[in-house]
Amino acid sequence: MIEPDATRLDPTLQAEIEALRGQTAATRRATVDAMEDILHQPFPVLDHGFVRVVDYMGDDGAVVQAARVSYGRGTRRVNEDRGLIRYLMRHRHTTPFEMAEIKYHIKLPIFVARQWIRHRTANVNEYSARYSVLDKEFYIPTPENLAAQSTDNRQGRGAVLEGAEAAEVLDLLRGDAMRCYGNYARMLGEDDDDRQGLARELARMNLTLNTYTQWYWKVDLHNLMHFLSLRADSHAQYEIRVYAEIMLDLMARWVPIVHEAFQDYRMGGMHLSRAGLAVVRRALAGEAVTQADSGLSPREWRELWQALGRPDPDAAG
Amino acid sequence: MIEPDATRLDPTLQAEIEALRGQTAATRRATVDAMEDILHQPFPVLDHGFVRVVDYMGDDGAVVQAARVSYGRGTRRVNEDRGLIRYLMRHRHTTPFEMAEIKYHIKLPIFVARQWIRHRTANVNEYSARYSVLDKEFYIPTPENLAAQSTDNRQGRGAVLEGAEAAEVLDLLRGDAMRCYGNYARMLGEDDDDRQGLARELARMNLTLNTYTQWYWKVDLHNLMHFLSLRADSHAQYEIRVYAEIMLDLMARWVPIVHEAFQDYRMGGMHLSRAGLAVVRRALAGEAVTQADSGLSPREWRELWQALGRPDPDAAG
Amino acid sequence: MIEPDATRLDPTLQAEIEALRGQTAATRRATVDAMEDILHQPFPVLDHGFVRVVDYMGDDGAVVQAARVSYGRGTRRVNEDRGLIRYLMRHRHTTPFEMAEIKYHIKLPIFVARQWIRHRTANVNEYSARYSVLDKEFYIPTPENLAAQSTDNRQGRGAVLEGAEAAEVLDLLRGDAMRCYGNYARMLGEDDDDRQGLARELARMNLTLNTYTQWYWKVDLHNLMHFLSLRADSHAQYEIRVYAEIMLDLMARWVPIVHEAFQDYRMGGMHLSRAGLAVVRRALAGEAVTQADSGLSPREWRELWQALGRPDPDAAG
Amino acid sequence: MIEPDATRLDPTLQAEIEALRGQTAATRRATVDAMEDILHQPFPVLDHGFVRVVDYMGDDGAVVQAARVSYGRGTRRVNEDRGLIRYLMRHRHTTPFEMAEIKYHIKLPIFVARQWIRHRTANVNEYSARYSVLDKEFYIPTPENLAAQSTDNRQGRGAVLEGAEAAEVLDLLRGDAMRCYGNYARMLGEDDDDRQGLARELARMNLTLNTYTQWYWKVDLHNLMHFLSLRADSHAQYEIRVYAEIMLDLMARWVPIVHEAFQDYRMGGMHLSRAGLAVVRRALAGEAVTQADSGLSPREWRELWQALGRPDPDAAG
Numbered sequence A, B, C, D: 001m002i003e004p005d006a007t008r009l010d011p012t013l014q015a016e017i018e019a020l021r022g023q024t025a026a027t028r029r030a031t032v033d034a035m036e037d038i039l040h041q042p043f044p045v046l047d048h049g050f051v052r053v054v055d056y057m058g059d060d061g062a063v064v065q066a067a068r069v070s071y072g073r074g075t076r077r078v079n080e081d082r083g084l085i086r087y088l089m090r091h092r093h094t095t096p097f098e099m100a101e102i103k104y105h106i107k108l109p110i111f112v113a114r115q116w117i118r119h120r121t122a123n124v125n126e127y128s129a130r131y132s133v134l135d136k137e138f139y140i141p142t143p144e145n146l147a148a149q150s151t152d153n154r155q156g157r158g159a160v161l162e163g164a165e166a167a168e169v170l171d172l173l174r175g176d177a178m179r180c181y182g183n184y185a186r187m188l189g190e191d192d193d194d195r196q197g198l199a200r201e202l203a204r205m206n207l208t209l210n211t212y213t214q215w216y217w218k219v220d221l222h223n224l225m226h227f228l229s230l231r232a233d234s235h236a237q238y239e240i241r242v243y244a245e246i247m248l249d250l251m252a253r254w255v256p257i258v259h260e261a262f263q264d265y266r267m268g269g270m271h272l273s274r275a276g277l278a279v280v281r282r283a284l285a286g287e288a289v290t291q292a293d294s295g296l297s298p299r300e301w302r303e304l305w306q307a308l309g310r311p312d313p314d315a316a317g
Helices: A011-022 A033-038 A060-075 A081-090 A095-099 A110-116 A163-188 A200-206 A221-231 A238-254 A256-267 A274-284 A298-308 B011-022 B033-038 B060-075 B081-090 B095-099 B110-116 B163-188 B200-206 B221-231 B238-254 B256-267 B274-284 B298-308 C011-022 C033-038 C060-075 C081-090 C095-099 C110-116 C163-188 C200-206 C221-231 C238-254 C256-267 C274-284 C298-308 D011-022 D033-038 D060-075 D081-090 D095-099 D110-116 D163-188 D200-206 D221-231 D238-254 D256-267 D274-284 D298-308
Strands: A025-027 A042-045 A049-057 A101-109 A123-126 A147-149 A157-160 A212-220 A270-272 B025-027 B042-045 B049-057 B101-109 B123-126 B147-149 B157-160 B212-220 B270-272 C025-027 C042-045 C049-057 C101-109 C123-126 C147-149 C157-160 C212-220 C270-272 D025-027 D042-045 D049-057 D101-109 D123-126 D147-149 D157-160 D212-220 D270-272
Touching: A033 A049, A033 A238, A042 A238, A049 A212, A049 A238, A049 B049, A060 A081, A060 A095, A060 A256, A060 B123, A060 B212, A081 A256, A095 A212, A095 A221, A095 B123, A095 B212, A101 A110, A101 A221, A101 A238, A110 A212, A110 A238, A110 D110, A123 B060, A123 B095, A163 A200, A163 D163, A163 D200, A200 D163, A212 A221, A212 B060, A212 B095, A221 A238, A221 A256, A238 A256, A256 C274, A270 A274, A274 A298, A274 C256, A274 C274, A274 C298, A298 C274, B033 B049, B033 B238, B042 B238, B049 B212, B049 B238, B060 B081, B060 B095, B060 B256, B081 B256, B095 B212, B095 B221, B101 B110, B101 B221, B101 B238, B110 B212, B110 B238, B110 C110, B163 B200, B163 C163, B163 C200, B200 C163, B212 B221, B221 B238, B221 B256, B238 B256, B256 D274, B270 B274, B274 B298, B274 D256, B274 D274, B274 D298, B298 D274, C033 C049, C033 C238, C042 C238, C049 C212, C049 C238, C049 D049, C060 C081, C060 C095, C060 C256, C060 D123, C060 D212, C081 C256, C095 C212, C095 C221, C095 D123, C095 D212, C101 C110, C101 C221, C101 C238, C110 C212, C110 C238, C123 D060, C123 D095, C163 C200, C212 C221, C212 D060, C212 D095, C221 C238, C221 C256, C238 C256, C270 C274, C274 C298, D033 D049, D033 D238, D042 D238, D049 D212, D049 D238, D060 D081, D060 D095, D060 D256, D081 D256, D095 D212, D095 D221, D101 D110, D101 D221, D101 D238, D110 D212, D110 D238, D163 D200, D212 D221, D221 D238, D221 D256, D238 D256, D270 D274, D274 D298
Parallel strands: none
Antiparallel strands: A025 B025, A042 A049, A049 A101, A101 A212, A123 A212, A147 A157, A270 C270, B042 B049, B049 B101, B101 B212, B123 B212, B147 B157, B270 D270, C025 D025, C042 C049, C049 C101, C101 C212, C123 C212, C147 C157, D042 D049, D049 D101, D101 D212, D123 D212, D147 D157
């Protein structure tokens, strides 16, 4: 289980968190002890980023409560919460999961934020570089994350860069980010009485896309799971996946029964296409199947057997 | 200030609420004492309806907190929360208000629910008549709410019905609702071993639109205010406005500073059209203005002077 | 292929449609001949309902065009539109499908409208019974759709009602709808000079839920497919499924390549849970599997083998 | 009226547009001649950006048509379309405006795209720098748009920079963008057989925020007006406002009656707060009003008299 670590925060924020954590109040609302333990605390991500849960509404029981209103007397017979939650997840009854809500404070590179913001069913307040000056912090990949372009996949990563090329790339990334930030600060002229200073809303255009930004991000549990199913997936870009993985871990603390059902019915498992299902049916019946007569493209055929954990019958010999 | 009253609830729900109110836990989340006081308790609406707050996230401070992230160092000078909230409301900076959330349990007639559901930016779990049998409860207006059709407004109400006509209308509403419900129950055949019983998803079609339904409704503060600005308005239908008015009262307990700003900048005040603004400018400059040279339609002209609380200059004679 | 039929429309609407169909203009926009053929024409549904396409934006090419902007140079190698559309569908790249839009005019019973409106990501203008008087039209099921409540499924239908019970149910549905409508008209007092007439916004509450309403409904192709995947599914209530089936047929005329991919990757096929996938893997490897050691509930186990079209191994012995 | 100009496009896109404009088809859909004239053609914005309308659905009549379904018989008396549209705009009946839709192809700097994307109620397909290589094009302000930070407004612009400072700023912006792009291309190593080449999804982080991106953006007329009311406003940042102004001009060609009503009731005019309205009422009644007894802050007081086009009574002395 991952652990919070506040050492990377600036002292102002550290003090603010300590003050917040020192205050408790009595409430009649649904409360989750495992969330209270980590509330406000930062979980480090990448080189300067973090995820903090700053508020939550509801628990596993909130999902059950909403479902029981929907299904009314009809749910009296399902007298076990876990069974009901698993039933809802299996049959994609999504609205009860919208009844729990969570709010994070997140620090992340701008190019990650640009991908993230495409999830429109959430609330966001981002640090505004029209109003304020961004911090001097950039994402620089660690050497083992410095991947080459994949040669067989337009969107993927290949092997890790090595030797002189890797060293040069790190130098360029670091150097350009530093120079651009330096000139951003110079153009702002905040500490220079001899300069008028360029408007902040203009100066920001000189920053590189690995500059860190931050935001409050609030989302309901259903839309959070949709986000996680895409971004904690192995096809997601590494730099956003590491955020999603931490949020998945935090979700397990918040709503453990929903989390288990989510793993069993959404993250685990696979979707069979119409033709893929026909192949599986024939294979289970003992028929010989070949790609040529499967209705699947060669690529779908390969992916099917890989997902099924079985050798490709065509390759078998 | 309105008061909760549980006497109209069925005993099962009364007991459930008492149990919920008996449980408290310590939390590090923002907590509002005035909300804790009324959490879970029902506020009566119409003849059988109610509104209960069952959960909330955030307080006035949550709006400030989100705004300060957005505007960063830029807000250091605004060192007073009330001033910042009023600034946000005045300039329609809406995203910080999305950072607080509230969840209600509401009982309401179906024809009101049909109007309400048009607000799409909320989460809903409604009691399902596919799964369960609806309660035998209908909305019947009180005599003073039995309004005639307005003669000058296609959507409005006129004078209150009187005498024999009023009495007959009440009889018809009550009689039809009872008969339809009786036949609904008969068709379901739940207690009748001699009948197969019509599917619930079909039998429900025999109910009248004043039958009560219920739902959980969850919304963020920004979208709540949008709902209230339309539904607590004097043009809203009485039967939905009474719900909105209670929710407005509850909002004052939850986020008093936001509520005050909402009254000052959204609910109070008025919008001047381009031509209306020109009329006001000319009138303030001491010019004589007439409808004929105002660019306003006769109706807009009348409405303008009414809103300004001044006699119609054309009528002044 | 289903055919339009205007005979059930009132003459005013018939004339309006004929006038609309008589007008053509030249356009540089993407145009689909098969849609032009049926534009504006009503397709009958249930006893008084219909679906009409009144406008559309884009075609299969609009999806491709948007995807090629997203993937830029990266898609030059995928030089076949059908392949690209199938790739997008398979990998749930949903945004290009949002770039096509369709608008319908639909007449439907109120209890169906209540289910339909839960799909929030669409635009709706419904006939308002605050402003206007509803038509005297109700949905009455045909005898073969008069299903009993399912005994093993809280939400489903069982066998068809028969004999005296069926006859009585039809009588009750027809009688109550007629009486309620008659009293609605009487309370409105539109043709009765001796009555003030109850406000329309109140009188409507006396109508039964099988009364027909109508609306314009506009949705993008992605959200349409989401709607169809739920409502054209065999678990959907018959009275909404018949609408979805016609819309699916119309979709095949509009965007035939997207429709084919939708059938292959979404409507056909199945989702395997984590435990279900493990069972399939073991079965394909020749292992004996039993429900007891599968991690599946008895119900999931039964449903799995049914979906796979294979006999239940536990039952085989 | 602004004019299209294709000279800045790359030849491939120019040829594509010419081909598209050469094709016409007959349609029964609502068609707007003024839109057909400019369909597909680029309108230049900033130094390398553009806006092109690539599709549209509906016209002024589509708004009327939807409203007449909503208000049914109730609208028969309003027999003039313009009057109905103005009524809808004045009373904020927004759903009929959702029934028209427009789709643009837009090229814009990344920092503008980041602001734009906050409008969530639209559909977007952006050029993906995970899949493809971005063009070597950056936004560099013209000298007259090189504004200093406002001294009295955290978010605004002050005077134009002059002399050596202006020249240096332009040099820095140009130099940093060029260097970062050059190193981006070098890290990609696309034409260099001796390099593995950094993954595109990583290399993009080295680009500056003034690099141009492009997207398809599709939105309904109601949400378009919301966007324009914020972004064509004088408080919006210049670099997004120039896009909004062109879109406003294009809207006038598309839906001229809606555009006129939008100008009269939304863009023109002003909102009076509760206290502001009280001041206007008293002033119209001939009372002397001072800021001190107005309930307005000094800033609100100043802004009120400015908006009313009258001298500040306190300053009149």
